[in-house]
Amino acid sequence: MDLSSINPVLLLASLIVASTPILLAAIGELVVERAGVLNLGVEGMMITGAICGFAIAVNTGSPAAGFAAAAVGGAGLSLLFAALTQLALANQVASGLALTLFGLGLSALLGQGYVGIKPPPTPKLDIPLLGDIPFLGPVLFSHDLMVYLALALVAAVWAMLKYTRAGLILRAVGENHDAAHALGYKVVRVRIMAIAFGGACAGLGGAYLSLVRVPQWTEGMTAGAGWIALALVVFASWKAGRVLLGAWLFGGVNVLQLNLQAAGIAIPVEYLSMSPYLITILVLVIMSADKSRAPASLGRVFHASQ
Amino acid sequence: MTLKTLLTGAALAVGLAAAPALAQDDKTRVGFIYVGPIGDGGWTYEHDQGRLAIEEHFGDAVETVYQESVPEGADAERAITQMALNGADLIFTTSFGFMDPTISVARKFPDVKFEHATGYKTAPNVSTYSARFYEGRAIQGHIAGKMTESNVVGYIASYPIPEVIRGINAAFIHARKANPDVQFKIIWAYTWFDPAKEADAANALIEQGADVILQHTDSTAPQAAAEKAGGVVTFGQASDMAEYKPFPRVSSIIDNWKPYYIARTQAVIDGTWESQQIWHGIDEGMVEIGEITDAVPAEVRDEALALKDAIAAGEYHPFTGPLKKQDGSDWLAEGETADDATLLGMNFYVEGLDGEIPQ
Numbered sequence: 001m002d003l004s005s006i007n008p009v010l011l012l013a014s015l016i017v018a019s020t021p022i023l024l025a026a027i028g029e030l031v032v033e034r035a036g037v038l039n040l041g042v043e044g045m046m047i048t049g050a051i052c053g054f055a056i057a058v059n060t061g062s063p064a065a066g067f068a069a070a071a072v073g074g075a076g077l078s079l080l081f082a083a084l085t086q087l088a089l090a091n092q093v094a095s096g097l098a099l100t101l102f103g104l105g106l107s108a109l110l111g112q113g114y115v116g117i118k119p120p121p122t123p124k125l126d127i128p129l130l131g132d133i134p135f136l137g138p139v140l141f142s143h144d145l146m147v148y149l150a151l152a153l154v155a156a157v158w159a160m161l162k163y164t165r166a167g168l169i170l171r172a173v174g175e176n177h178d179a180a181h182a183l184g185y186k187v188v189r190v191r192i193m194a195i196a197f198g199g200a201c202a203g204l205g206g207a208y209l210s211l212v213r214v215p216q217w218t219e220g221m222t223a224g225a226g227w228i229a230l231a232l233v234v235f236a237s238w239k240a241g242r243v244l245l246g247a248w249l250f251g252g253v254n255v256l257q258l259n260l261q262a263a264g265i266a267i268p269v270e271y272l273s274m275s276p277y278l279i280t281i282l283v284l285v286i287m288s289a290d291k292s293r294a295p296a297s298l299g300r301v302f303h304a305s306q
Numbered sequence: 307m308t309l310k311t312l313l314t315g316a317a318l319a320v321g322l323a324a325a326p327a328l329a330q331d332d333k334t335r336v337g338f339i340y341v342g343p344i345g346d347g348g349w350t351y352e353h354d355q356g357r358l359a360i361e362e363h364f365g366d367a368v369e370t371v372y373q374e375s376v377p378e379g380a381d382a383e384r385a386i387t388q389m390a391l392n393g394a395d396l397i398f399t400t401s402f403g404f405m406d407p408t409i410s411v412a413r414k415f416p417d418v419k420f421e422h423a424t425g426y427k428t429a430p431n432v433s434t435y436s437a438r439f440y441e442g443r444a445i446q447g448h449i450a451g452k453m454t455e456s457n458v459v460g461y462i463a464s465y466p467i468p469e470v471i472r473g474i475n476a477a478f479i480h481a482r483k484a485n486p487d488v489q490f491k492i493i494w495a496y497t498w499f500d501p502a503k504e505a506d507a508a509n510a511l512i513e514q515g516a517d518v519i520l521q522h523t524d525s526t527a528p529q530a531a532a533e534k535a536g537g538v539v540t541f542g543q544a545s546d547m548a549e550y551k552p553f554p555r556v557s558s559i560i561d562n563w564k565p566y567y568i569a570r571t572q573a574v575i576d577g578t579w580e581s582q583q584i585w586h587g588i589d590e591g592m593v594e595i596g597e598i599t600d601a602v603p604a605e606v607r608d609e610a611l612a613l614k615d616a617i618a619a620g621e622y623h624p625f626t627g628p629l630k631k632q633d634g635s636d637w638l639a640e641g642e643t644a645d646d647a648t649l650l651g652m653n654f655y656v657e658g659l660d661g662e663i664p665q
Contacts, residue, residue, distance in 0.1 A: 005514045005515060006513075006514065007513060007514075010513045011513075014506070014509055014510075014513070018502075018506055021502070104375075108343065108345060111345065112345070115345055115347060115549075116347065116526070116548075116549030116550075117549070118530070118533070209501075209502055213502055213505060213506075214501045214502060214505045214527045214530055214531070215530055215534065216501070216526060216527065216530040218343075218345065218346060218347060218501050218525050218526060218527065219343035219344070219345030219346060220342065220343040220345075220346070220375055220499070221501040221502070221525070221527075222502075223497070223499065223500040223501065223502065223503070224500070225502065254503070254506065255506055255510065258493055258495075258503075258506055258507050258510040259510045259513070259514065261492070261493045261494060261510075262460065262491045262492075262493050262510050262511050262514045262516075263491075263514060264491070264660050264661045268662070268664060268665075269466075269494045269496075269662075269664040270664050270665075273494065273496045
């Protein structure tokens with residue numbers, strides 16, 4: 001065993017990179033679920049975002065354009081879900097699962113010409129002064145723009161839900177859509193906007209995988225990240241801050257356990273391998289021992305006439 | 307509500323249109339169960355190339371079907387059963403974890419022939435087939451030992467099964483022969499296919515000083531990670547992974563299933579199919595060594611090719627004594643070679659490797 005071979009600076013820096021895709025997808029799904037909609041299609045929207053972002057970034061040479069396209073692609077796919085569940089009043093669980101299957105198939109089709117191509121590199125922000133601080137500089141201030149955007153998004157969602165009128169309306173729609181409707185709020189419109197936001201975030205998360213974390217296009221490359229994001233929202237009891245904590249825990253323990261394995265630590269690999277799931281769930285479940293609960297209207301179909 | 311009715315109607319219509327295609331018969335139907343997506347660029351991709359070779363070779367006489375990304379475990383049994391129910395005459399299940407599901411489904415469908423890749427359980431209607439990947443690993447190990455400057459070679463392993471352990475041992479033995487100071491750092495990813503995790507594993511190894519990465523997982527993500535890091539050597543796994551030529555990918559092991567798949571389909575058509583256990587290597591062409599690029603010094607390339615020729619000719623066995631097990635006990639005496647039974651059940655590291663094999 002040689003723990004000195006693990007460089008804590010590099011470890012913490014990779015933690016942040018490893019957690020960004022699920023963080024983005026989870027924060028989007030949090031908004032969707034707070035609006036009372038259960039969209040199980042996160043995996044499908046992520047992988048669609050991954051290929052849309054990858055294709056546009058390769059064709060334009062601009063990662064920024066790629067990320068924009070990923071958001072549009074993810075949101076576009078989520079609108080399909082919105083049309084099915086909000087306008088045609090289809091079952092949300094079935095529609096969400098179908099969206100995942102559809103997204104996986106669609107992305108494989110779109111991605112046929114992109115296997116083995118290298119995307120343009122996403123530049124890292126070189127923040128003067130801050131980036132030169134020993135230890136903290138490389139850990140916190142040496143990432144690409146998307147990392148900071150994801151963090152800003154978490155803060156914005158938290159503030160929006162807690163302090164703004166828009167957040168109050170969104171929560172009202174999610175807690176009791178009949179009451180919100182009686183007060184004159186457009187339940188369906190609010191929910192469609194939330195679904196599109198969730199889709200855009202999932203798309204960004206997918207593109208972060210294909211453009212930064214891996215970086216390449218491979219069919220099925222999300223490999224379950226969308227499901228982890230979904231679980232994270234539940235275990236974080238629908239709170240933005242806890243989603244961030246959960247994503248960092250999951251990403252962090254995952255990177256840590258790989259590093260411990262490489263360093264040859266004497267903990268059986270089976271335990272290391274399950275540790276990200278175990279620790280994340282344990283911490284979040286203990287934290288959610290308070291009175292937090294799911295939005296009351298989550299997954300229920302709304303129609304103004306009923 | 308009308309839109310919903312309309313959609314249901316449309317779905318029904320599609321279903322009805324597809325149904326007659328299943329009903330007709332007289333063609334030989336060959337099914338494939340894949341563990342990853344056909345576009346993984348590695349393991350599953352090569353199996354699917356084998357499927358396409360069947361289609362090309364037999365034309366209209368044979369119809370192939372496949373299901374990709376089937377998880378190992380209970381769901382595999384459902385997928386294989388479904389394929390047998392849909393009239394498949396021959397089913398290839400192409401991952402180690404499909405072994406027990408294959409045996410269990412085969413019992414229910416005695417008239418359907420099954421071929422399971424890399425396993426060891428057979429039945430009257432179940433054959434196993436595998437390739438001696440360790441022969442290719444020996445060549446990779448030699449190149450890895452010569453190419454590393456940090457003397458740290460990273461190895462991304464998948465599951466602790468004999469095939470993977472054999473690969474680690476074969477690579478390590480030959481890396482040590484080429485470079486007595488070489489060390490292996492091994493990460494068990496517990497997945498065959500998860501690009502993000504494979505990339506993380508490669509990065510962890512690179513951050514800890516590895517400048518050569520060997521992988522036993524199926525995607526090209528470690529290649530991309532190595533390229534991003536710069537100065538790190540990789541090898542194509544299961545497929546050529548030629549997109550990463552000439553560097554970081556300096557050579558590869560290519561699984562060539564095409565001749566075998568065509569031969570077995572022919573056997574089913576002729577009615578001569580019999581249960582067997584096949585384990586082919588470089589000699590029979592099931593294991594191919596991808597181009598060794600110019601990034602490798604000429605003399606190292608010549609040595610690697612000489613090693614390949616010796617293995618193909620049967621003059622040299624990658625597991626030739628004297629070899630000891632990790633705990634220092636004797637395994638093979640001077641000049642002795644390992645028998646297939648030991649290799650097929652290999653569950654120990656050879657001397658010099660650090661760490662323990664997860665049980």
